[in-house]
Amino acid sequence: xxxxxxxxxxxxxxxxxxxxxxxxxxxxxxxxxxxxxxxxxxxxxxxxxxxxxxxxxxxxxxxxxxxxxxxxxxxxxxxxxxxxxxxxxxxxxxxxxxxxxxxxxxxxxxxxxxxxxxxxxxxxxxxxxxxxxxxxxxxxxxxxxxxxxxxxxxxxxxxxxxxxxxxx
Numbered sequence: 001x002x003x004x005x006x007x008x009x010x011x012x013x014x015x016x017x018x019x020x021x022x023x024x025x026x027x028x029x030x031x032x033x034x035x036x037x038x039x040x041x042x043x044x045x046x047x048x049x050x051x052x053x054x055x056x057x058x059x060x061x062x063x064x065x066x067x068x069x070x071x072x073x074x075x076x077x078x079x080x081x082x083x084x085x086x087x088x089x090x091x092x093x094x095x096x097x098x099x100x101x102x103x104x105x106x107x108x109x110x111x112x113x114x115x116x117x118x119x120x121x122x123x124x125x126x127x128x129x130x131x132x133x134x135x136x137x138x139x140x141x142x143x144x145x146x147x148x149x150x151x152x153x154x155x156x157x158x159x160x161x162x163x164x165x166x167x168x
Contacts, residue, residue, distance in 0.1 A: 013050065013161035021155045022064060022140040026115040029066070029136050029158050039134040041070070044167040046099035047134055049160055051083055054091040057154030061143035062086050064156050065117055068096040072131040078110050080134075081125035082118060085156070094123065099130040101167050115139055136160055 016039075017029040030037035041047065051066050064085040069077040083094035106127045112118050144154040 013163050016049070016136055016160040016162050017158050019054070019157045019159055021153070021157050022066075022138050024115075024139060024141055026065075026067075026137050026139040029138050029160060037135055039162065039164070041099065041130055041132055041134055041164065042166075044099075044101045045130075046165045046167075047097065047130065047162055048165070049096045049136060049162040051094040051096060051136075052091065052159045053083075053085045053087075053094070054157050054159070055087065055089060055155075056152060056157060058145040059088050059142045059154060059156075060145045062088050062140065062156065063117070063142070064138065064140040066094065066096070066136065066138035066158060066160075068098055069135050069137060070098065070131040071133050073133060076110075077135070077137075078128075078131075079112060079118065079126060080128065080130060082123060084117075084121065084123045096125075096136075098125070098128070098134070101129075136162075 016035050017031055020029050028037040049068055066083045067079050068081045070080050071077045080098035081096040085092055108126055138158060140156045142156060
């Protein structure tokens with residue numbers, strides 16, 4: 001290959017959310033029009049999600065959570081991994097993963113109610129195989145200061161890409 005030819009890098013992430021504002025009510029962050037909010041998963045697959053959280057405007061307090069969740073088709077959503085973001089100025093990037101084959105012995109009680117923070121109040125995960133469906137939800141509790149420009153809302157936004165990987 002000649003030195004002046006640079007191949008285009010492959011991209012294999014699926015856009016789940018593009019600058020979606022988080023609200024004080026926990027909700028799925030997927031863009032239902034372009035990307036399904038619920039992601040189908042086959043047995044043994046894994047998922048990796050890259051979550052970029054940004055702040056538009058100036059805020060004085062922030063407590064934001066994003067959850068990677070699974071269920072078995074019955075609507076009982078279980079937290080697989082979660083990110084906690086409390087910056088008031090700087091953006092942050094988190095990686096949430098789950099699933100796979102192998103020994104993942106664990107026992108835990110899903111005690112978190114929708115819209116509430118996990119008991120640990122930090123980023124975390126539960127080692128477990130995942131069910132047939134995944135989704136990414138989130139909420140924010142912030143104290144706003146001021147917007148960055150007239151007519152622009154002060155908010156925390158999420159941009160999320162995910163990738164499903166098959167077992168080898």
